Amino acid sequence: MGGFFGIISKSPCANTLFYGTDYHSHMGTKRAGLATMNEQGIIKRSIHRIENSYFRNKFEDELGEFSGNKGIGVISDNDPQPIVLRSHLGTFAIVTVGKINNLEELGNELLSRGINFSELSSGQINPTEVVGHLITLEQSFADGIRHVQDKVRGSCSLLLMTQDGIIAARDRYGRTPVVVGVRCGQEGTAIAFASESCSFPNLDLQLERFLGPGEAVMAQAGSLEETDLNSSLSLKQLLPPREKLQICTFLWVYYGFPTSAYEGINVEEVRFRNGELMGKEEEYQVDSVCSIPDSGTGMAMGYAVGKGVPYRQAVAKYTPTWPRSFMPADKERRALVARMKLLPNADVIRGTRLVCCDDSIVRGTQLKNNVGVFLRNGVKEIHVRISCPPLLFRCPYLHFTSARSDTELITRRIILAQKSDNLNPYIDPETPEHVAMVEGIRREMNFTSLRFNSINNMITSIGLPKEKLCTYCFDGSGCGK
Ligand code: SF4
Known part of the structure; x- marks a missing residue:
């Protein structure tokens, strides 16, 4: 199934990202990946196979190489992620959870529009890369995410790391969850997104709220200046929740x-x-x-x-x-x-x-x-x-x-x-x-x-x-x- 974790904070985020992602290890068995972005917009990304090893063993030694105040991580049952794209919307990293049933059709559509793919998973187009490219067809991240929700048959929740912040978007029918957490303690103010709320307590994150089906929000560095982080107002809503919920039983x-x-x-x-x-x-x-x-x-x-x-x-x-x-x-x-x-x-x-x-x-x-x-x-x-x-x-x-x-x-x-x-x-x-x-x-x-x-x-x-x-x-x- 897979699960993801993302964080933006006032202090270096690598440790929180590492443990927050690790707390999703029960959601997938194949690949894991982390990406951080520093103040200069430089992205550090790493992906490992976790079939025969724990997530922690694979990433622990390179943790010092991740710098910056924002990052996203994923435990994936399928494709290697995060994917990094340089686009007219800016450079961004993306992780997804879900299943795309019309992958080939979407891939062919993108190819016919002159878009090339750089990542392959077992000879197939990488589904997360397809989602990233679908987003870049539009003029804003919000419109791009709506486009993904309208085009994908199956399900897709995602996290996007951009120069401006972290965007979280829940699947159109909310089949997989996205939960928001906030931290105001000694470890530094932070906003986090996760598939699993069990990743929050030991990282001093308070569960703030659950995103609705199809809802997309953005946590920005600017928003962290706001005094009342316990209010969902500290997040900027990009897309409102849709009516129909079909969360996986x-x-x-x-x-x-x-x-x-x-x-x-x-x-x-x-x-x-x-x-x-x-x-x-x-x-x-x-x-x-x-x-x-x-x-x-x-x-x-x-x-x-x-x-x-x-x-x-x-x-x-x-x-x-x-x-x-x-x-x-x-x-x-x-x-x-x-x-x-x-x-x-x-x-x-x-x-x-x-x-x-x-x-x-x-x-x-x-x-x-x-x-x-x-x-x-x-x-x-x-x-x-x-x-x-x-x-x-x-x-x-x-x-x-x-x-x-x-x-x-x-x-x-x-x-x-x-x-x-x-x-x-x-x-x-x-x-x-x-x-x-x-x-x-x-x-x-x-x-x-x-x-x-x-x-x-x-x-x-x-x-x-x-x-x-x-x-x-x-x-x-x-x-x-
Ligand atoms: S409840 Fe729905 S989403 Fe969950 S495993 Fe069954 S078919 Fe899939």
Whole structure:
């Protein structure tokens, strides 16, 4: 999915930029990049692969080379960023989060207008460079961002670093978040933008507000002179928020860090409520509940309260020697690494009727392997509870999985095996087709029982009206391009 962080401050920003970007490491596994601009307008940029290493290890040694009071950083699941462009609007650096489905079409359009590309990602045009060039087709950054929002099919939130300041713009439908933070303390006055609000507290940044869908704002050095930084007036609005919000529901279910919030709604609170509602609905007698760490843990704690059974750490992740994103290319070795990371606590598992909570099932391979740990350690019954409904459609708006086709989703494989090509009945949990699909997954995965959360429970836990949430991957509904 990816996440970004940007800062403009009255003092050198490299340290805050470094840690602020690092706090987005859970959002992506492929590339990371930083760029700063000094008072002379000179940009220092660096991009590294982070597949087999931590962000911090890659950038720590060169941190002293970043100078200036403003900077942007990104953790990217896709293209190398930031991109630096010299244009009629001035020299700027740009980072993006999202997915452009009409990349080729946009690229061809730009080529036909005589624009050349300098960056390639796996032989493809770099999506962030395309966005940068689309902006430069207009006469101002504000008009350029509006142009991007009108042209891109998919989603695109962005940060731009210009000579005048930092611009933040949220995706047209707000599928990914952008949050504003301010600092007025000893570390020096600053305004920051981030995908994840969890990046703020340790950097003494106060959460100021969330940008609305399509909204663009600019933090300027001049604005930092204003006395009341706790007012959103310290930001100059370039584009007002649009009406329609379609924020990704999966941020709360899976992507988000537990201490982050989107639209003012905390991730951990949602996961807890999700689990509590499922626990209250539970019909099986069980002894305890555990989670597949980490994103299932908030749900499992809520489930424990809802059902009235103890939460136990039946498995623990051994992380000290395994970078989170460590992904060997070889499939067998990948499975081995996943298994090595998860340590069972046989004394807690043996002979119990155990509920295991997890965030979602995509292909099912990982969960099947994880639950194999319980079976090998003498569990009597293993009941799996998933905090969202079955994933029936691949996400067209974010780089959610590496799945290249819908049939890689376990739901679609089971539906295919049931020789059905009409997906509609599988969306409604009350239909025999949906029940048969869940039973097919349960049998294949060797669980005692399997329940997915209902879409209503999930929406109730988040607390926003359904029309403000993207739920496309669960029910195929949604709006826009
Ligand atoms: S389709 Fe799913 S993963 Fe994609 S934006 Fe919508 S809710 Fe999020």
